[in-house]
Amino acid sequence: MDTGTHIVMGFALGGLAMIDPIVANSPATAQSVLIAVVIGSQAPDADTILKLRNNAVYIRHHRGITHSIPAVALWPIAITGALFPFFPEANLLHLWLWTFLAVFLHVFVDIFNSYGTQALRPFSSKWIALGIINTFDPFIFGIHIVGLMIWGFGVDPVPTFLTMYGIIVVYYVLRFMLQSAVRHSIKSTIPEAENIIIAPTMRFYQWRIAAETKEHFYVGRAYGRSITIHDKFKRIPVPETDVLNKAKTDKNISAFLSFSPIYRWELVESDDQYEVRFIDLRYRSNDHYPFVAVVQMDKDLNILSSYTGWIFSEEKLQRKLDFLPNE
Known part of the structure; x- marks a missing residue:
């Protein structure tokens, strides 16, 4: 999910934590749990900082190790350990339990996006992407905002958020049913x-x-x-040629191929260079395929420039390639 949705989910979980008598009857525990679940709802996306390095590193690792089984276990320990000195009267076990739930829910809901996560690492590096909920879903975000507003007006958060999550579960079931119907129609069409x-x-x-x-x-x-x-x-398989094999060694191309499950490729040869493109077919928008990986090489197969990421115009792509040689 997007950052905004994870944030409102954290606050909603903090309200739902009042269902726990230990939390409800201890101001220190309640305060620490609210802070912890908001942080825990964001923690797995700490790898977003990788985008500051380059897109190749980000694409290869985002929602990878930070969403893995060890990370789901370690994030709550780290967050609880960091907060407990500020709330020494808080119940340590219940602070950890609610923090764990926040981290787990973050990873769990990300599985339902089309981007997915590597949630089974270290046992499997396979991307798990069920593809039934958009990264930003207006309904899910909106119902959280409504629930938080109701809480803000003084209504008991427990029945408020239990009702909200019940509605969201029904919504997920409906999305599964719709996706299944679409899949059946595709099989009938193709x-x-x-x-x-x-x-x-x-x-x-x-x-x-x-x-x-x-x-x-x-x-x-x-x-x-x-x-x-x-x-x-x-559908043309990528041939085993010197040009294509060299292109696949570039870090931007390699990162793209490790992530994209369905793509086509193009090779353009000019007088002094080769340009190889890999184009993800999942994100067509306005007759354009914005998620690409491109590498340019001279005739001796030296990599001159490369890029992977979201590009919505040819002009911008060429500027990226000129500005970021072999990014």
Whole structure:
């Protein structure tokens, strides 16, 4: 989920913590738990700082180790240990338990996005992405805001947030049902599809879709059960050539390939250089595919410049390549 949603989830969890008699009857525990769950709801995204280095590092590691099984165990210990000296009268066990729940929920809800997490590390580096909730979901964010406002007016937070989370559970079930219906429609439209990716949007009934068969890639949109195919590309495996093999050693290309499950590639040769592009097919927007990885090499296969990330115009991409040689 986005940062804003994680923040409001933290405050809501702090209100729900009043269901715990130990928290409700101890001001020190209640105060420390509220602070801890807000921090815990953000802690796994500490790896966002990697973006300051470059996109390749960020793409390869974001929602990786900080969302792993060891991290889910260690974040609550670190947060509890940091806060307890300021609240020595707080109940240490219950402070840790609620902090653990906040961290766990952060990782758990991220699994439902199309970006996903490596939540099973160190046992598996596979990205788990169920793709039923958009990174920012207006309904989930909005219902949290409503719940917090009701709490702010003095209403008991426990029934308020229990009701809210009950509604959210029903919402998730509905999203699963909608995604299943879309998948069935895609299989009816493209019976030979081998791999189907369905990504949510901010609109309840609209989904981005990408599918591959042995011969083609298909990219489109779904509205309810109605499927519209916008693009169809010949599926050409990446060949084992010197140019492509060298391109795959670049850190930006390597990071992209480690993350993207469905993409096409292009090779453009000019008089003095090669340009290789890998294009993620999941994020088509306004006839454009913004998530790409590009590497430029001279004729001796020396890497001159490379980039991976979100680009919405060719002009901006070329400026990035000129400004950030071999980023």
